[in-house]
Amino acid sequence: MRALRVGAEALLVEVASGEQARALHAELLRRRAAGSLTVGEIVPAARTVLLDGLRDPARLAAELTAAEVPPAPPPPDAAVEIPVRYDGPDLADVAALWGVTEREAARVHAGTVFTVAFCGFAPGFGYLTGLPERYEVPRRATPRTAVPAGSVALAGPYTGVYPTASPGGWQVIGHTDAVLWDPARVPAALLSPGTRVRFVAVGAS
Amino acid sequence: MTDRALVVVRAGALTTVQDRGRPGHAHLGVPRSGALDGPAAALVNRLVGNPPGAAVLETTLDGCALRPRTAVTVAVGGAPCPVAVDGGPAAWAAPVRVPAGALLEVGAPTSGVRSYVAVSGGIAVAPVLGSRSTDLLSGLGPPPLANGAALPLGRPGAPHARVDVAPQPAPPAELVLRFLPGPRDDWFTPEALRTFGTRAYTVSPAANRIGLRTLGPALERAVGGELPSEGMVSGAVQVPPDGRPVVFLADHPTTGGYPVIAVVHPADLPAAAQAPPGTPVRFVRGTERGGR
Secondary structure, three states, rough: OOOEEEEEOOEEEOOHHHHHHHHHHHHHHHHHHOOOOOOOOOEEEOEEEEEEEOOOOOOOOOHHHHHHOOOOOOOOEEEEEEEEEEEOHHHHHHHHOOOOHHHHHHHHHHOOOOEEEOOOOOOOOOOEEOOOOOHHHHHOOOEEEEOOOOOOEEEOOOEEOOOOOOOOEEEEEEEEEOOEEEOOOOOOOOOOOOOOOEEEOOOOO | OOOOOOEEEOOOOEEEEEEOOOOOHHOOOOOOOOOOOHHHHHHHHHHHOOOOOEEEOOOOOOOOEEEOOOOOOEEEEOOOOOOOEOOEEEOOOEEEEEEEOOOOEEEOOOOOOOOOEEEOOOOOOOOEEEEEOOOOOOOOOOOOOOOEEEEEEEEOOOOOOOOOOOOOOOOOOOOHHHHHHOOHHHHEOHHHHHHHHOOEEEEEEOOOEEEEEEOOOOOOOOOOOOOOEEEEEOOEEOOOOOOEEEOOOOOOEEEEEEOEEEEOOOHHHHHOOOOOOOOEHHHHHOOOOOOO
16 A cells, blocks of 8 residues: 655555455545544545545555555445446447347346446546456447436446436446436435445336 | 526626535545635625625636626626726725616736626525536536526625725736645656756646646656546646646546646645636745745
């Protein structure tokens, strides 16, 4: 574990794996809840956790790098279920990359339990991990200028659902009517770091 | 319709509603947003007797014109600019009484980029995640002002401030940004680090609320490839593939995959918001407390 200084008020704690990032994130949330960590933002990402709004980043850096991070608690049993029509324009390409039929690709995706590793790109956009490494796919060679809201898409090790229409380069395998982001709802984001997710295949409407 | 409203007569190039933003949601991908020149926004609020977190208007390069339906006190600050009420000159950076139905004109700044308009009672559009700020990256908050729109106003609470005129720093002719290196300075060549800390840059015409883009010598990377996405802070100096540093401002994305060579001291970011395209920029190495 390395703690990198980010200006005068923040630290970027870097670990070796996504699993370690999850464990570190859980431990930092626990410390904040217990009152032993005062921080403005805790932002987990692929291999790092950013702590922003710290009074004494140097001291926390020394303390964190000396401490053992306990293993991540087991993920919650309850999973958010997202109904998906596996009808995306890139489903055939993804199935070909995986060496299976489209039907089988949908079955594999819907049979996986995902975890939200982190959020970013847009409010409510989660980077979901869970697919085995052999199912990693590249981004599309040419990004689309408009990907509709509710698109379920893959890139690298991640699955994501576009909360709003936006440009994007991920491989779209399906669509959902689930509302990923609604600022008027509490909580606004359907998915937040640590949430477990299952995609449930539904027929075309 | 309520009388406590402000009608937009001329929206200007880009005028947005801003307060102190929506901190605490970065882990959901929500930018902090908020007034780019925070001290200027706090000052105009004080001049009209608003709390410091009341929503104000932030103009960009050419001001705006507004007509309140009820008598209000306003204050215009930030980038210095002409102020007029029904065609007659009015004070800048001071409380100004605007009668119901009168026209308040906020002119193009004589220096700087962003003027701030506080109205007694504050702009009372519906908050989103605790803030009324327009976030141009993710589209949260009210849309930028449009001609003919009516903005609801809150009820004034506190008595007006006793200050009549408040001194404000003039936008600098040269933008000096103090930085601390890292977190990804080791992704760059020693030559790039020297270049960054010594050579002259200028503010790019593409600078906006998301980032202060710059023009100048490209910074060469020592490490190729992509960085896994990581959290980003305000003031982070991200270096995209073209090698020109971008200083992240209030509407910056919460995570990013381009390496951050350095982070600008938070106290220097309000000045960055007031530097028009073409302004010379120097990055100088600072200390923990910001000084050189």
